[in-house]
Amino acid sequence: MSTAEVATTRTDQSTWWRDAVVYQLYIRSFADGNGDGVGDIAGIRARLGHLRDLGVDAVWINPWYPSPMADAGYDVADYRAVEPAFGTAEEAAALVEEAHALGLRVILDIVPNHTSDQHAWFQEALASLPGSAERARYHFRPGRGADGAQPPNDWRSVFGGPAWTRVGDSEWYLHLFDSAQPDLNWADERVHAEFESILRFWFDRGVDGFRIDVAHGMVKSEGLPDLGVDDEAMLAPVDRADHPHWDRDGVHAIYCAWRRVADSYPEPRVFVAEAWVDSPERLARYLRPDELHTAFNFDFLRTSWEPATLRAVIDESLATVAEVGAPTTWVLSNHDVVRHVSRLGRPLTPDKYSLSELPPAETLDRELGTRRARAAALLMFALPGGAYVYQGDELGLWEVEDLPDDVLQDPTWKRSGHTDRGRDGCRVPLPWSGTAAPFGFSPDGASGAPWLPQPADFASVTVETQDGDPGSMLTLYRAALRIRREHPALGDGEFAWLPGPSDVLTFSRGAGFTCVVNLSDAPVPLPADAQLLLASADLTDTGELPPDAAAWLSAA
Numbered sequence: 001m002s003t004a005e006v007a008t009t010r011t012d013q014s015t016w017w018r019d020a021v022v023y024q025l026y027i028r029s030f031a032d033g034n035g036d037g038v039g040d041i042a043g044i045r046a047r048l049g050h051l052r053d054l055g056v057d058a059v060w061i062n063p064w065y066p067s068p069m070a071d072a073g074y075d076v077a078d079y080r081a082v083e084p085a086f087g088t089a090e091e092a093a094a095l096v097e098e099a100h101a102l103g104l105r106v107i108l109d110i111v112p113n114h115t116s117d118q119h120a121w122f123q124e125a126l127a128s129l130p131g132s133a134e135r136a137r138y139h140f141r142p143g144r145g146a147d148g149a150q151p152p153n154d155w156r157s158v159f160g161g162p163a164w165t166r167v168g169d170s171e172w173y174l175h176l177f178d179s180a181q182p183d184l185n186w187a188d189e190r191v192h193a194e195f196e197s198i199l200r201f202w203f204d205r206g207v208d209g210f211r212i213d214v215a216h217g218m219v220k221s222e223g224l225p226d227l228g229v230d231d232e233a234m235l236a237p238v239d240r241a242d243h244p245h246w247d248r249d250g251v252h253a254i255y256c257a258w259r260r261v262a263d264s265y266p267e268p269r270v271f272v273a274e275a276w277v278d279s280p281e282r283l284a285r286y287l288r289p290d291e292l293h294t295a296f297n298f299d300f301l302r303t304s305w306e307p308a309t310l311r312a313v314i315d316e317s318l319a320t321v322a323e324v325g326a327p328t329t330w331v332l333s334n335h336d337v338v339r340h341v342s343r344l345g346r347p348l349t350p351d352k353y354s355l356s357e358l359p360p361a362e363t364l365d366r367e368l369g370t371r372r373a374r375a376a377a378l379l380m381f382a383l384p385g386g387a388y389v390y391q392g393d394e395l396g397l398w399e400v401e402d403l404p405d406d407v408l409q410d411p412t413w414k415r416s417g418h419t420d421r422g423r424d425g426c427r428v429p430l431p432w433s434g435t436a437a438p439f440g441f442s443p444d445g446a447s448g449a450p451w452l453p454q455p456a457d458f459a460s461v462t463v464e465t466q467d468g469d470p471g472s473m474l475t476l477y478r479a480a481l482r483i484r485r486e487h488p489a490l491g492d493g494e495f496a497w498l499p500g501p502s503d504v505l506t507f508s509r510g511a512g513f514t515c516v517v518n519l520s521d522a523p524v525p526l527p528a529d530a531q532l533l534l535a536s537a538d539l540t541d542t543g544e545l546p547p548d549a550a551a552w553l554s555a556a
């Protein structure tokens, strides 16, 4: 499909994904229905009304499959079932049906780079001999050195330490993440067939799409050559065409095949890629017309609150996806990065999104971060394309940075030798109501405490407290999403910068809509001939937009 042919009407159901607002449901922390302190499907079903009232178009549910939870469900033991702690297959089916009845589409998470070490295939591999067909579905290799005591190559696990673990018969297996997450060998045809069958399994059950975990990692260079550097920074998709395990060209054939599976269904089935790649051009390759529909725009997430870089990222993102006829997909936070209230409230830190890399907690001005988060939400929802809301963004939740050491569950904490506290701080269970933990996350009389402790000051940001408060983050999100649905200029469509000072981002969406984001340190006047639809902060007495605020305007 060329850019010119791309459908842009918001009522066109076949292209709903081009400008959908998708709510990320981190199932363990959304709502606990059975009172064991862990979120579950029953909890989601009971709280679907929150999502309807918020006004999102779809939900993406983090992995809900049976898992030993070595990496919060990203270690899948069985891709065709539901983790008992989260519910049953019947409950999952009921959830899909109920969500659809409310007009919400359902996207699941597929984890194709690795399985759990408890997956039947890996157990069979362990029980089989070196060189066997069972081992060929993973990457088993002899070690290096005289007695094979050195890992087969110099690759590092993303969570710290070597990417290899040795088994009893002295072979080693590859795991780019935790040792409980062995990497699959996508050079083996059985792996391709299995994942296409898993896609069909869930599509047949009415699921509307998949978020693809580590979409840039499945294909490894033949022979698994050394990285040749002993530098953690080189784990990232650095600017080198020969990186042996990130963003290899071979992944694209997999996605062409997956697209054919999706397109074999009469109703659209869609994909969103989690691909951490080096540039917008590399990302656009995943979005060619016969590949994936969308991909998270992490460049936007990584950009600091600075006008020139924001402008550049927006321009580059829009231009590169347009070349392949795809929409872009804006995202501010997810379950892997420090919540944006806590990023934006710190001194400028371009490209940093994990706790271990950001300036210390003492530098955080949470009030400033909240003000900027409100403005960032209006910026994001006004841009063309889709947008993702991570649960709790709509409440203005911040990173919980003082979780006690003994509750931390992210494997990063252990694998980094207790130097990197990992991602638990953005995964703390949501506060729904009341003035003390569990803040309505679990039902009254629950047998278990929330799996991560909620801070006492969550009392000020519960859904109950924010509901109906004109100044709350929740009210802002609801208003923005209502306007976004109703205003014909928003979502997919035209975009143009308007003239103005360099530290104020002003753009139009067609003739009828203007967005102004003030990144300067002084109030700025708003266009005189326009009607204010929504602002992230009160205007000054003279009707100007204060710093760190955004406004939506409609032509009068």
Ligand code: NOJ
Binding pocket: 071, 074, 111, 177, 213, 214, 274, 335, 336
């Ligand atoms: C990306 C997921 O978002 C993250 O939570 C997980 O740890 C890794 N992939 C490994 O599956």
